[in-house]
Each structure stands twice: as structure tokens, then as C-alpha cells.
Amino acid sequence: MATAATMRRCEITGLSVDRSAERLIMLNAVTAVVYLTIGGVLALLIALTRWQAVHLLAPQRFYEFVSTHGMVMLIFWILFFEVAGLIFASTVLLSTRMVIPWLSWIAYLMMLGGSVIATVLMLSGQATVMFTSYPPLRAETPWYYAAVLVFAVGAILAVVHFFVNIVAARLRGDVGSLPLFTFALMGAAIIALWSLLSGALALFPVFLWALGVIPEVDPGIYRLLYWGLGHGAQQVNLAAMVGVWYGLASLTTGARPLNEGLSRIAIVLYVLFINMGAMHHLLVDPGLGTWVKNVNASYFMYAAVMGSLIHAFSIPASMELALRERGYRRGLFEWLRRAPWGEPGFAALVVSMILFGLLGGISGVIIGGPQVNMISHNTLLVPAHFHMTVVAGTTLAFMGIAYYLVPLIFQRQLLFRRLAQWQPYVYGLGMLIFGIGMGLAGHWGVPRRHWDITFSTAPVLGVNLQELRPEIAVFLAMMGIGGIIAVIGGAMFVAVAVATVFVGQRTARPAVGRIVPEAFSPYPAIAGGSGEPAAAAAHRTFEVPGTLVISVVFLILFIFLYGFSWFELSRVPWKIG
Amino acid sequence: MASRVSALAKPRGVWWEGLGRDERLWVWLTVIWGIAMFLMIAFVWPLIGEEQNRLHAYRVDPATFASQAEAFIQQYQIGQRDGVPVVAPPPGGDVYLDARAFAWQPVIQLKRGETYRFLISSRDVQHGFSLVMPPHSINVQVLPGYVTVLELTPEKTGEFPLICNEYCGLGHHLMIGRIIVTE
Incomplete structure (x- = not known):
């Protein structure tokens, strides 16, 4: 079957590319970007409604759009892109064949069909049940649940095919140890498998209930199963993003992970412990005991957080070492000053890591404690947290790697390079303002998924939260303005991607920078540097002093914010419990 | 190496x-x-x-909870506010809080420094108990069929808006209640 005609050799990376894998990567990636665009337009309209001074949409439209935005962004955009990534990591990157192309086609068609129907139903107001679709709130039509289930089964098939590809490559002898990028995506795929199964287990009874086959669904048990998907899917994003971070570090600075084993252990920590994060949504639910909450909320002893902290160190450390090897050795930070800040992938990596770590990660640990959760559950602080992780972190990292993989896979010259260079900074600035505004509004008690915190249409007992504390208006304005800037940043990415795919000049050798070819080679030649090891006196002194300083500063900030959150809890003017 | x-x-x-x-x-x-x-x-x-997450819970039939809440309102009602009954439960006692789309019932009047046991449940869909006291709030999840049991001791007088922070339908933003704390 594997005839020469079905494979091409990439002139830049030297990888053998299976044509059918390539087609499916393109299809999934393009579909992902279409959903990103839809979700981005909805994001703008939602942000302009929550910005109370603008208050753009009518209530019903607002709730429909929040429902659609949640599904389109958190599930459709990101899973289509991840499936593209899974196919890439399990075929192209290993120079191996796609084993069962028709399985990937079925997976794609199921995901496409399910997602299109679900999106249409949500936009037409027949499934205004939010991303979470908590029973006994019922969608107008049971077919919404069916559509989501079809999508989930399609995604499960795509994940299964990933494993089939890897096992087959292994049996054929095409691969021994997996590249770290593929290893991280394998972690993501394992998490994806049980999250999708948990989601299907939650939604199937709801579908039967909506059809009238079973009389009721227990809302507490639904929440437990549902969050296996709701949070689990975000942990898929986390593991995939970390893989992309390592990939971007290699693509833009020629970085080679400092300690292969340590980075892989950190990914295994995700697989073993991060599923416990699903319980973060149930910390103030009735029905669960204190110790279930304590153990799960802490990912048991924060083993998964440890995984993230290891990556937060390893990735900059590997870049520091690579840049030091290139000759930038003076002081603690010459390597950082001379880093390729104008390279879109590097900019995306740095902005993504900073926003994910500082705002997304720390806020997640803080509100994931059972006590502090009482002052943050279902406030805007929760979406502020996951916009920093999934939007500023994962989405930006995916955009960053697209600047390299789109030209290589589509064999097109990247268009609007200037726009791509600025894009991560514009997007990051927007998300920073947005996230801080949204987080502060949440801390001040502003609820999520709420049309009007001035309660101007409430028939009784009305109260205006903005009059209670005027600074809330400022926070919501920050959310609106930051949202506009971020949407502009997102549109810049879509413009570059769409232009490149459809009108970029066809070429077998797209310009992707001189480091890219060596990033795919197991025998790296150090381009531009003298080639001698950076740390001549290895083990007498620190190899990556700059990264250690950055990491320790980050940890101090983490400790400070963590302590501050307990201080804030202690200032609640009521005693609880 | x-x-x-x-x-x-x-x-x-x-x-x-x-x-x-x-x-x-x-x-x-x-x-x-x-x-x-x-x-x-x-x-x-x-x-x-002083702020502990020690929630308790038990299962209940929504209709049973509704009638318990009605009885509670009848027993301790001291007036009305915007047509919503205002109740003043005895210090140290139980407080039934009844959530439905789109209202919290009743308005509750408490004494500062006294501890009350809140029994919160819903008649219909999921709701979010969110007692707003900017720059803070106290939030717990409310499910039909379950009673969320929460002990609260107000230590500041004033009026505290109670809002819903779990999407409960197209009138979600109309759902509001009140807790009043007096000396």
C-alpha cells in the first residue's frame, strides 16, 4: 500500500509526508480556523454586552451567543486543531504512514456533522443551555444532545486512530522513542480519551431524558461526569499546548530539552493526576465530602501543578542553553535580549507562557482550593481563569505553531509576515487587559453568564451592582476594551492563515527561517554559533542561571498571590461553616 | 552526558x-x-x-422542600418587600431558602453575630447562590433534589443582594433576593 506516490519528501525538513495524512491535517486545520472565526465574532459581541456601558445584545441573543461561543471555542475550534495536531504528530513527524485513512475521514465527517448541527441549533435558540447543558435545564430539541454525542464519538475515533498510527509505526520499526512533541500529544490523547468518554456518559442519559425515554437525570451525578469532559478537555489543551511550547522552542531557537526524562515525567504527571482537576467545579456542590474535595482539589499534593512548574522551567532553560551555545553568554540575560523577538513563533511562545503561567495557572490553583472557591465559584473570575489558560495560553500557542506548520503542510509561502510578527503581541496585550478586568470583576462578585448586573429589568428587589461599587464599571470596561484588542489580534491571525492557505505562492520550499530544518533533525548542527558547549565548567556552576532566576521570581510571585488569596478570604465579612 | x-x-x-x-x-x-x-x-x-468549606447536603423531593419552605415563611414572616415575604428566623435557627426560576424566596432578616443554618434547594433547575458583598461574594451551588446546608454568621449589618450565578433560563438576570442584617 505504501507506494512512493502516496508519500512526498519534504524538501525542508526531510520528513516523509503521507499524502492522505496531509489532506486530513489541512481539512481539520481549516475547519478549526473557521470555528475560531465564528467564535471570535461571538466573543466580540459578548464582550460588548458584558461591558455594561455598551450592553449591545438583547438578553435572549446574549445567552444564545454565550452558549455557542463556549461550544465553538472550547470544543470545536480546539479539538479540530488538536486532531490536525494528532495526525501530524503520529504520521508526518514520525515519517510514517497513516494506517487507516478512512477512519480519519469518518472521524472528521462525524465531528463536522455533529458540530455544524449543534452550532446551528444553538444559534437559532433551540439549545440555549450553555456549554455545560446542566439538567434539568432542557434544550428545546433533544437533537442538540445527539449532535454533541456524534461529535464526541467522532473525536474518540480520531484519538483512537492516533494510537493505531503510533503502534503501527512502532511495529514497523519506523520509530523507537517518540519525539517529545508526539509524547506530549500522546499524553493529551490519553486524557482526551477518558474525557470524551466521561462526556458521552454524562450526555447520553440527558439525550434519553430529553427524548422522554427516562424520567429524570440526577443533576449531581451529571455534574460529576460532565466535568470529566468540561475540565478534562481543557487538560487535553494543556498537554497539547505544552507539546507545542516545546516544539516552538525548538523551531525558533533550536532548543533541545534540557532533560528529556524530566520533561516526559512531567507529562506523565499530567496523565496521572490532572484528571482530578475536574472536581474543581464541584467544590461548593452538595453531595461531596470534605476529603474528596481536598484530595482532588489539590490534584493530590499538586502533582499536576508540579508537572506544569517543571515545564515552566525546562522550556526557557532549553532555550537559554541553545542561545548560550549560539554565543550569547554574557551575564544572566544576554541570551534573552538577543532572542528572536521578531519571530512570530517565539513571540507567541513567550506571550503564551507568561499569560498562561502568571494569570491562568496561578489563578487556577488559587480558585481550585475548596475554601477560596467559595468566594469565586461561578463569578467572572472563573472564565477569567480559563480565558487565560485556553485563549491566551493554548490558542496563542496553536497560532504560533501554525505560522510554521501551515506553510510546510500547505506548501505555500507565508503571507503578511509583518502582521504575523505583531500578532502575538497585540493578541497578548488584549488578553492581558481583558483577563485582569474580568478577574477583578469576578473577585468583586460579578457573576458569569449574566446579561445585566444592574438588574434594570428585575421586577422586584432590584439592585445595581455597579452603583454598589463603581469600580466594577471600570473592570467591565477593561474586559470590553481588552476583548476588542484581542479580537483584532485574533483577526490578524485569521488573515495571515487564510491568505497563506488560499493565495500564498505555491512552493516546495516556503521560507520558514534557517533554524526550522535542524529542529526536525536528530543530529543538530548549531547554526551561527561556534558549536562548543555553553557551560564549559559544567556541574561546577549552574547551566541555566537566567532561567533559574526567572523561575524563582515566578515562584515568589505565585507564593505572594496564593497568600494574598487567603488574606482576601479572611476578609469576607461573614463567618462561613 | x-x-x-x-x-x-x-x-x-x-x-x-x-x-x-x-x-x-x-x-x-x-x-x-x-x-x-x-x-x-x-x-x-x-x-x-473563619471561612470554612464545610457544606453538608441531603437529598430531598423538590415538592417536600417547597412545602417546608412555605411553612417556614408562614411561621416567621414579619412583613413584605416588593411583594416578597420578609422573614426573621430565630437566632441560631434554620433558614429555608427556596430557589426557582426566577426568584429567591423569602427575603431573610438576620441578626448580626448570630449563626444560622441555611438550607438551600431548588424547585426546578440548577441555580447559583451568590451573596454579593463587593469586593467579595459567597457562592454555593444549588441543585433540585439536593439540599445544600451552609452555616453562616453575618458580622456586618446592612443589605446584601442575593443573585443567581448559575444560568437558569432566559430570565436568569431577573432572579434576585435579599438578606438584611440588623443589630
């Missing part, structure tokens, strides 16, 4: 090696910090904090 390889390439040969000095230091810091955070939520705060 094993040769290191790009994250996008297949490592060859034996790549497993011990941790360098930098990594050892960092890994120890993260282990210590992880354990410190766990001790904080599991043991330290439960000893020193």
Missing part, C-alpha cells in the same frame, strides 16, 4: 540521564511548594480560618 535532541525529532540511543544541579534545585522547590499548598487547604486553614 547523553546527547540532547530537538522536541520535534526522535531521540536516539539512551537519552535517560540524571538531573543536573539546576533541575534538582527547581524540582525540590516545586515539591516543597506543592506539599505546602496541600497542607494549607487540608490542615492549616481548617485550624485557623
Whole structure:
């Protein structure tokens, strides 16, 4: 079957590319970007409604759009892109064949069909049940649940095919140890498998209930199963993003992970412990005991957080070492000053890591404690947290790697390079303002998924939260303005991607920078540097002093914010419990 | 030292090696910090904090809960506010809070410094109990068929808006209640 005609050799990376894998990567990636665009337009309209001074949409439209935005962004955009990534990591990157192309086609068609129907139903107001679709709130039509289930089964098939590809490559002898990028995506795929199964287990009874086959669904048990998907899917994003971070570090600075084993252990920590994060949504639910909450909320002893902290160190450390090897050795930070800040992938990596770590990660640990959760559950602080992780972190990292993989896979010259260079900074600035505004509004008690915190249409007992504390208006304005800037940043990415795919000049050798070819080679030649090891006196002194300083500063900030959150809890003017 | 390889390439040969000095230091810091955070939520705060997550819960038939809440309102009602009954439960007693789309019933009047046991449930869909006192709020989940039991001691007088922070339908933003704390 594997005839020469079905494979091409990439002139830049030297990888053998299976044509059918390539087609499916393109299809999934393009579909992902279409959903990103839809979700981005909805994001703008939602942000302009929550910005109370603008208050753009009518209530019903607002709730429909929040429902659609949640599904389109958190599930459709990101899973289509991840499936593209899974196919890439399990075929192209290993120079191996796609084993069962028709399985990937079925997976794609199921995901496409399910997602299109679900999106249409949500936009037409027949499934205004939010991303979470908590029973006994019922969608107008049971077919919404069916559509989501079809999508989930399609995604499960795509994940299964990933494993089939890897096992087959292994049996054929095409691969021994997996590249770290593929290893991280394998972690993501394992998490994806049980999250999708948990989601299907939650939604199937709801579908039967909506059809009238079973009389009721227990809302507490639904929440437990549902969050296996709701949070689990975000942990898929986390593991995939970390893989992309390592990939971007290699693509833009020629970085080679400092300690292969340590980075892989950190990914295994995700697989073993991060599923416990699903319980973060149930910390103030009735029905669960204190110790279930304590153990799960802490990912048991924060083993998964440890995984993230290891990556937060390893990735900059590997870049520091690579840049030091290139000759930038003076002081603690010459390597950082001379880093390729104008390279879109590097900019995306740095902005993504900073926003994910500082705002997304720390806020997640803080509100994931059972006590502090009482002052943050279902406030805007929760979406502020996951916009920093999934939007500023994962989405930006995916955009960053697209600047390299789109030209290589589509064999097109990247268009609007200037726009791509600025894009991560514009997007990051927007998300920073947005996230801080949204987080502060949440801390001040502003609820999520709420049309009007001035309660101007409430028939009784009305109260205006903005009059209670005027600074809330400022926070919501920050959310609106930051949202506009971020949407502009997102549109810049879509413009570059769409232009490149459809009108970029066809070429077998797209310009992707001189480091890219060596990033795919197991025998790296150090381009531009003298080639001698950076740390001549290895083990007498620190190899990556700059990264250690950055990491320790980050940890101090983490400790400070963590302590501050307990201080804030202690200032609640009521005693609880 | 094993040769290191790009994250996008297949490592060859034996790549497993011990941790360098930098990594050892960092890994120890993260282990210590992880354990410190766990001790904080599991043991330290439960000893020193005044705000504890000690929710209890029991299952209930929504109709039963509704009639218990009605009886509670009848027994302790002291007036009305915007047509919503205002009740003043005895200090130290139980407070039934009845959620439905789109209202919290009743308005509750409490005495500062007294501890009350809140019994919160829903008649229809899921709701979110959110007592707003900017820059803070107290939030718990409310499910039909379950009673969320929460002990609260108000230590500040005033009026506290009670809003819903779990989407409960197209009138979600109309759902509001009130807790009044007096001396």
C-alpha cells in the first residue's frame, strides 16, 4: 500500500509526508480556523454586552451567543486543531504512514456533522443551555444532545486512530522513542480519551431524558461526569499546548530539552493526576465530602501543578542553553535580549507562557482550593481563569505553531509576515487587559453568564451592582476594551492563515527561517554559533542561571498571590461553616 | 552526558540521564511548594480560618422542600418587600431558602453575630447562590433534589443582594433576593 506516490519528501525538513495524512491535517486545520472565526465574532459581541456601558445584545441573543461561543471555542475550534495536531504528530513527524485513512475521514465527517448541527441549533435558540447543558435545564430539541454525542464519538475515533498510527509505526520499526512533541500529544490523547468518554456518559442519559425515554437525570451525578469532559478537555489543551511550547522552542531557537526524562515525567504527571482537576467545579456542590474535595482539589499534593512548574522551567532553560551555545553568554540575560523577538513563533511562545503561567495557572490553583472557591465559584473570575489558560495560553500557542506548520503542510509561502510578527503581541496585550478586568470583576462578585448586573429589568428587589461599587464599571470596561484588542489580534491571525492557505505562492520550499530544518533533525548542527558547549565548567556552576532566576521570581510571585488569596478570604465579612 | 535532541525529532540511543544541579534545585522547590499548598487547604486553614468549606447536603423531593419552605415563611414572616415575604428566623435557627426560576424566596432578616443554618434547594433547575458583598461574594451551588446546608454568621449589618450565578433560563438576570442584617 505504501507506494512512493502516496508519500512526498519534504524538501525542508526531510520528513516523509503521507499524502492522505496531509489532506486530513489541512481539512481539520481549516475547519478549526473557521470555528475560531465564528467564535471570535461571538466573543466580540459578548464582550460588548458584558461591558455594561455598551450592553449591545438583547438578553435572549446574549445567552444564545454565550452558549455557542463556549461550544465553538472550547470544543470545536480546539479539538479540530488538536486532531490536525494528532495526525501530524503520529504520521508526518514520525515519517510514517497513516494506517487507516478512512477512519480519519469518518472521524472528521462525524465531528463536522455533529458540530455544524449543534452550532446551528444553538444559534437559532433551540439549545440555549450553555456549554455545560446542566439538567434539568432542557434544550428545546433533544437533537442538540445527539449532535454533541456524534461529535464526541467522532473525536474518540480520531484519538483512537492516533494510537493505531503510533503502534503501527512502532511495529514497523519506523520509530523507537517518540519525539517529545508526539509524547506530549500522546499524553493529551490519553486524557482526551477518558474525557470524551466521561462526556458521552454524562450526555447520553440527558439525550434519553430529553427524548422522554427516562424520567429524570440526577443533576449531581451529571455534574460529576460532565466535568470529566468540561475540565478534562481543557487538560487535553494543556498537554497539547505544552507539546507545542516545546516544539516552538525548538523551531525558533533550536532548543533541545534540557532533560528529556524530566520533561516526559512531567507529562506523565499530567496523565496521572490532572484528571482530578475536574472536581474543581464541584467544590461548593452538595453531595461531596470534605476529603474528596481536598484530595482532588489539590490534584493530590499538586502533582499536576508540579508537572506544569517543571515545564515552566525546562522550556526557557532549553532555550537559554541553545542561545548560550549560539554565543550569547554574557551575564544572566544576554541570551534573552538577543532572542528572536521578531519571530512570530517565539513571540507567541513567550506571550503564551507568561499569560498562561502568571494569570491562568496561578489563578487556577488559587480558585481550585475548596475554601477560596467559595468566594469565586461561578463569578467572572472563573472564565477569567480559563480565558487565560485556553485563549491566551493554548490558542496563542496553536497560532504560533501554525505560522510554521501551515506553510510546510500547505506548501505555500507565508503571507503578511509583518502582521504575523505583531500578532502575538497585540493578541497578548488584549488578553492581558481583558483577563485582569474580568478577574477583578469576578473577585468583586460579578457573576458569569449574566446579561445585566444592574438588574434594570428585575421586577422586584432590584439592585445595581455597579452603583454598589463603581469600580466594577471600570473592570467591565477593561474586559470590553481588552476583548476588542484581542479580537483584532485574533483577526490578524485569521488573515495571515487564510491568505497563506488560499493565495500564498505555491512552493516546495516556503521560507520558514534557517533554524526550522535542524529542529526536525536528530543530529543538530548549531547554526551561527561556534558549536562548543555553553557551560564549559559544567556541574561546577549552574547551566541555566537566567532561567533559574526567572523561575524563582515566578515562584515568589505565585507564593505572594496564593497568600494574598487567603488574606482576601479572611476578609469576607461573614463567618462561613 | 547523553546527547540532547530537538522536541520535534526522535531521540536516539539512551537519552535517560540524571538531573543536573539546576533541575534538582527547581524540582525540590516545586515539591516543597506543592506539599505546602496541600497542607494549607487540608490542615492549616481548617485550624485557623473563619471561612470554612464545610457544606453538608441531603437529598430531598423538590415538592417536600417547597412545602417546608412555605411553612417556614408562614411561621416567621414579619412583613413584605416588593411583594416578597420578609422573614426573621430565630437566632441560631434554620433558614429555608427556596430557589426557582426566577426568584429567591423569602427575603431573610438576620441578626448580626448570630449563626444560622441555611438550607438551600431548588424547585426546578440548577441555580447559583451568590451573596454579593463587593469586593467579595459567597457562592454555593444549588441543585433540585439536593439540599445544600451552609452555616453562616453575618458580622456586618446592612443589605446584601442575593443573585443567581448559575444560568437558569432566559430570565436568569431577573432572579434576585435579599438578606438584611440588623443589630
